[in-house]
Amino acid sequence: MAGPLEKLRVLDLSRVLAGPWSTQILADMGAEVIKIERPVSGDDTRLWGPPWLKAESGEDTCESAYFLAANRGKHSLTVDISKPEGQKLIRELASQCDILVENFKTGGLASKGLDYASLSAINPGLIYCSITGFGHTGPMKDMAGYDYLIQAQGGLMSITGAADDQPGAGPKRVGVAVADLTTGMNATIAILGALYHRTQTGEGQHIDLALLDVQVSWLANQAQNYFCSGTPPKRTGDYHPNLVPYQPFPTANGEQIIIAVGNNGQFQRFCEAIGLGELAKVERFANNAKRVEHRVELINLLTTETKKRTLKELTELLNEIGVPCGPIQDIEQVFADPQVQARGMEVTLDSTHGPVKGVANPIKYSKTTLEYRKAPPALGEDTSAVLERVLNKTSHEIEELKSKGVV
Template structure:
C-alpha cells in the first residue's frame, strides 16, 4: 500500500480486542492508569511486546493528551477527533473509563488487580493511597503485582509532593544548562530540547524496571514497587556533562551545534545547504582530511590530535567550510561516508517520512480503527529475530472497551454495567 507521497506503508488491520497475538509478553496483563506521555509510552511499549494493556481513564473525558492539539486525527465522517499527540503513545491498548475515587469504582479496580501482572500509574505521590489503591494495599490482594509509579520527583525526598512536567524537569535537571547557543552569540541562553526528553526517558526507564521485575518475580514469586522519577531520569541523561563537574569541577559550556569536546563534530555549510559531520578520534579525522582534499591536516600540529583541534576549532571550521564550499550535499555525503566518516543531511519531517532506511526497517505503520479510519504511526525501534513486536490495535477511543472488559474480567451483567454508567462510575 502506498501513502499520498508514494511511500510503501505496511497496513495493519488491527485486532480490536488488543489482547496480544504473540510477542514476548503475550499473556501478561497490564493496567495503565497513567496519562499524558511517560506512563502511556511505557504501556505502549509493553503492548508492542505483546502484553494485554488496559488503559484506565477518567470518566467524562479520559486522558488529557486526547485534547492536546491541534493538529488532530479526524474520523472519515468528521464526527470524531483526537490529537495527533495522543496517537504516539497509546496503540495496542483497550480503554476503560472508571471513577475510582468512588467506593464502587475503587472496588472495580481492585477486582481488576487480582489477576493483573503490572500496574502503571503517574498520579502525584500518595494520591492512590488515599483511595486504598497504593502499593501496600494492592500487593496484599495480589502479591505478584508489579506496581510502577512514575512521578516528577519520586516517592521520597523533599520534592516528592510536587508535580513535575517535562519542561520543568529539563530546567531543573540540567538539560537546558547544556543546550543552546554559547554565551556571546545572538540568541545565547538556556534552551529546551524540542521533544519531551525527560518524559521519554522516564517511560523507557519504567519499561526497563518492569521487565526486570518480571524476571525477578519468576525467581521469587513476588512483585514489587518500582519508583521512577522524571527528575532522576533527566539527571542520569547528563552523562559527560555532569561527570565533568563531579570529577574535575569543569562545567561543559553550551556549544550550540558544536560538540563540547569532539572536533570536528557539527553542522557545516556546503554549496547548496548544510550537512552534519561527526568525528570522534584522530583516525576518523585523518580519513576526513583525505576526503576533503587536505591530507596534510592529519599531520598539522594545529589539527593532528583531538585536543589540538579543540583548541583551534575556529580555524579548522574556517578551513573546512572553504573546502566544503566547492560541492553540494549529495557529493559530500557520498564522499565522506565512503571514507568511513559519519555524515548526513539535516532532515525535516517530510525527509524522514521518505527516508529509504526507515522504510526498509518498517518504521512507519498504518493501523485501521473501525471509527477513526487509518492512523499512521511510527513503528517500534525494537527488532527481534524470533519474537517480533506486534501491532494489535490502534489508539482507542475513550472508554471504547469498557463494557467488554467488565464482562470479560469481572463477569458483570449488562444490568450491572448500565447501573454503573447511570451513576457515572464508568
C-alpha cells in the same frame, strides 16, 4: 510468533506521556494493556490539539495527535475512581493483572486504597510502577513535575542552545518531551527487571521512578565532564564539547551537512577527501585533544572547503570513505528517507475513524515479534468488553455501573 510479553496483563492508571509511553511499549511487546480513563474527559492529552486525526472524509475527528502518539495497542476503560464502586473495580482488576503503572502525585492513590501497600495485599505478585516528577522521597516529593520544568531543573537546558557569545544565546528546551520519554523507557526497563525478579521469587514489588532522577541520569557524559573537570559544562550550540570536527558544516547549495568524526583515521580520510590532506599531519590537529584546543582555527579551514561542494556531493564522497555524515532533515523528510522506510518505522492501523499512522517501535527481535494489534482507542470503547471478559461482569451489572456514573 507471539510478542515476548504475551499473556501478561497491565493495568494503566497513567496519563499524559511518561506512563503511557511505557505502557505502549509493553503493548507493542504483546502485553494486554487496560487503560483506565476518567469518564467523559479521559486522558488529559485527548484534548491537546490541534492537530487532530482526520477522518477518511478529510474532516477533523476528536482524536488528538498527542494522544495517538502514546496509546497504541490499549483497551480504554472509563472508571470514576473517586467513587467507592470505581475503586472497587480497580482493586478487582489489579487482582487480575501482573503490572500496574500510575503517575498520580505522591500519596494520591493511598486515600482511595489503590496504593501499592493496599493492592499488593490483594495481589502479592503485582509489579506496581509509580511515576512522579520528583519521587516518593525528598523535600519536593509532593510537588507536580512537568517535562519543561524537569529539563530546566535537571540541567538539560543548561547545555542545550547556542553558546553565550553566539546569536540566539540562551537555554533551550529540547523539541520533544525527553524527560517524559526517557522516564517511560526507564519504567519499561524497571518493569522488565521486576518481572525477572518475580520469576525467581514469586514476589512483586514497588518501583519509584522520578522524572528528575531520570533527567539527571541522562546527563551521562556531560555529568562525567563535570565530575572530571570540576567545571559545569556550558552550552556549545551545534558543536560537540568533546569531539572535533563533530558539527554542521555549510555546503555550496546553502544546506548544512553534519560531519561526525570520531577518531584520527576518520579525520585523516576527511581531510584528504576535501583536498586538505596535509592538515591531518599538522601537530596542533594531530589528535582529538589538540583539535578541541584549536577548534576555531580548524573549523574555519574545513569550512572553506565544504562550501565548495553541495550536500549531495559531500554526502556521497564521505560515505564512500567511511566518514559519518548526513543531512539535517525535517520530519516529513525523515519518513521519506529510504533507510527509515527500509526499517519499517512507520505503521498504519485501522481505527473507527479510518487509518491511523504512527511511529513504529524500534525494537527488532530475531525470535519473537512486536505486535500492532490495535489502534489508539476511542474513549471508553472497551469498557463493557473488559468488564465482561476480565471480571466476568454480567450485562446487568455493567448497565448498573453505567447508570451510577461509575463507568
